[in-house]
Amino acid sequence: MAARGRECSIADALEVVGERWSLLALREVLLGERRFNQIAENTGASRDILAARLRKLVDAGVLEKRQYEDHPPRFEYLPTESAKALQPVLLGLMQWGDRFVRQGPPPTVYEHDCGEELHVKSVCEHCGEPIASKGLHTVRLGAVR
Amino acid sequence: MAARGRECSIADALEVVGERWSLLALREVLLGERRFNQIAENTGASRDILAARLRKLVDAGVLEKRQYEDHPPRFEYLPTESAKALQPVLLGLMQWGDRFVRQGPPPTVYEHDCGEELHVKSVCEHCGEPIASKGLHTVRLGAVR
DNA sequence: CCCTATGGGTTTGATAACACAACTCACTCG
DNA sequence: CGAGTGAGTTGTGTTATCAAACCCATAGGG
Numbered sequence: 001m002a003a004r005g006r007e008c009s010i011a012d013a014l015e016v017v018g019e020r021w022s023l024l025a026l027r028e029v030l031l032g033e034r035r036f037n038q039i040a041e042n043t044g045a046s047r048d049i050l051a052a053r054l055r056k057l058v059d060a061g062v063l064e065k066r067q068y069e070d071h072p073p074r075f076e077y078l079p080t081e082s083a084k085a086l087q088p089v090l091l092g093l094m095q096w097g098d099r100f101v102r103q104g105p106p107p108t109v110y111e112h113d114c115g116e117e118l119h120v121k122s123v124c125e126h127c128g129e130p131i132a133s134k135g136l137h138t139v140r141l142g143a144v145r
Numbered sequence: 146m147a148a149r150g151r152e153c154s155i156a157d158a159l160e161v162v163g164e165r166w167s168l169l170a171l172r173e174v175l176l177g178e179r180r181f182n183q184i185a186e187n188t189g190a191s192r193d194i195l196a197a198r199l200r201k202l203v204d205a206g207v208l209e210k211r212q213y214e215d216h217p218p219r220f221e222y223l224p225t226e227s228a229k230a231l232q233p234v235l236l237g238l239m240q241w242g243d244r245f246v247r248q249g250p251p252p253t254v255y256e257h258d259c260g261e262e263l264h265v266k267s268v269c270e271h272c273g274e275p276i277a278s279k280g281l282h283t284v285r286l287g288a289v290r
Numbered sequence: 291c292c293c294t295a296t297g298g299g300t301t302t303g304a305t306a307a308c309a310c311a312a313c314t315c316a317c318t319c320g
Numbered sequence: 321c322g323a324g325t326g327a328g329t330t331g332t333g334t335t336a337t338c339a340a341a342c343c344c345a346t347a348g349g350g
Contacts, residue, residue, distance in 0.1 A: 005189025007252040009242030010172055010235060016246055018165065020308080027155055030278060031286070036327050042289050044150025046309050051328060061245070072317040074326060082245040084278045088267035089241060090155060091276065092234040097154030100206070100227040101161055107152040107287030113280035114272035121270040122233035127259035128273075131236065133175060133229050135258035141176075142252030144187050165337080181298050191338055196299060217346040219297060 007142035016060045021045040022053050023090065026079075029063060030087055034076035062086070091120045152287035161205045166190040167198050168235065171224075174208060175232055179221035207231070236265045 005011060017023055024043040033039050040050050054077060057063040064078045091110070098106040110118040122131045129135075150156060162168055169188040178184050185195050199222060202208040209223045236255070243251040255263040267276045274280075 005169065006173075006187050008169075008172070009239045009247050009251060009253065011169060011242075012246045013238045013242030014165075014168060018168075020159075020163065023159060023163070024150065024153075024156060027153070028151075031283070037325085040327095042151050046311095047328070048310090048330085049308060052307095069326095072315085072326075075328095079278075082241075085245060086241055087278050088276050089234055089237040092237055092267070093158045094154045096227075096231055096234060097156075097158030100230060101157045102154050106154060107285070108154065108283065109285040110281050111284045112269040112272065112274070112276070114269060114274060116269070116271040117284065118276075118281065119270035120267050120276060122237070122265050122267055124257040124259060124261070125264040125266040126261040127257065129257070129259060131233050131257070131263075131265060133224075133232050136255050136263065138176070138253065139256045139262065140252070140254040182296080185298095191340090192299065193301080193339095194337060214297095217297075217344090220299095 004145055006144045009142075016056070016062065017086070019053065019056075021049060022057060023093075025050060025053055026057065026062065026083060026086065027090055029077050029079050030083060030090065034078065036075070036077075039077070057083075088120060091118070092122065095120055149290055151289045154287075161201070161207065162231070164198065164201075166194055167202060168238075170195060170198055171202065171207065171228060171231065172235055174222050174224050175228060175235065179223065181220070181222075184222070202228075233265060236263075237267065240265055 017026065021043055025039055025045065028039045028042050033042060036047075036050070036054070039045075039054075040047055043050070045053070054063065054065070058065045058077075060082075061080055062082045064080050066076050066078060068074055068076050094106075094108065112118045123129060124131060162171065166188055170184055170190065173184045173187050178187060181192075181195070181199070184190075184199075185192055188195070190198070199208065199210070203210045203222075205227075206225055207227045209225050211221050211223060213219055213221050239251075239253065257263045268274060269276060
């Protein structure tokens with residue numbers, strides 16, 4: 001992997017979830033799928049690659065692999081806190097895809113606890129105002145190695 | 146590309162920005178870098194791959210390529226509305242990397258217009274409450290092809 | 291005029307990642 | 321006994337990625 005380029009947590013994050021199928025596998029686990037065959041079918045990933053990605057996500061602490069049956073041995077994949085923390089990112093990506101990539105209506109729609117169709121908004125945790133690229137400036141910037 | 150798997154805007158989004166270096170190139174453009182050589186150096190991507198990614202991002206309407214000098218011909222890459230709409234996702238990914246991947250302090254820190262260090266929170270656009278994976282259920286779900 | 295530098299890429303040849311089908315293992319069920 | 325299920329692994333190609341070198345247009349200095 002690249003040891004060069006800007007020191008950056010986006011790059012670090014992508015080392016963990018940036019490969020093909022990683023985020024889609026995660027999507028399925030967060031949707032409630034727990035079994036290998038199901039994740040394979042719903043993502044469309046080939047089985048060998050999926051096995052490698054799941055291993056990596058488990059190693060990185062994003063998923064937990066648990067044996068739910070001894071005879072025969074059967075496993076399930078569960079989301080950790082790390083995976084749940086990534087869900088807003090996934091939802092943001094989905095919303096961006098809905099708006100700027102897809103044509104036609106969104107294939108997946110969520111409802112929030114408040115009863116309304118979910119649309120995610122990113123706000124400043126301190127003041128509650130939306131994030132706009134112009135209302136933002138860097139205090140510190142990762143160095144380029 | 147995968148013609149199989151669940152019909153999903155996350156998958157569609159990743160067709161555009163899911164390859165290696167795409168999001169890092171976008172990060173640089175959103176940070177204000179506009180020139181090929183600078184983006185190449187700051188990301189660490191090899192020049193051929195970067196050229197291919199930038200072309201793809203331009204084709205997808207995420208970046209705009211503009212000639213800013215005729216003799217000799219020189220180009221710059223500018224963020225479109227689509228790119229700006231992706232910034233919260235990038236910030237979310239960065240924050241997740243800060244918390245769950247990195248050890249040590251965040252390499253990059255932003256300040257919001259309100260004067261405080263920026264921490265992004267994802268909330269429901271309707272009720273303003275934070276998104277939690279348990280307070281969410283699917284109304285419609287993309288079919289698996 | 292020649293040499294070097296700059297910006298923005300392409301080309302080349304080696305290496306790594308990925309895709310697909312088939313196979314294994316450990317069972318259960320009929 | 322044979323078929324089926326879940327969770328992968330193995331074998332064999334194809335495609336993508338990598339680093340380094342090269343190309344083109346032009347500017348500036350000697």
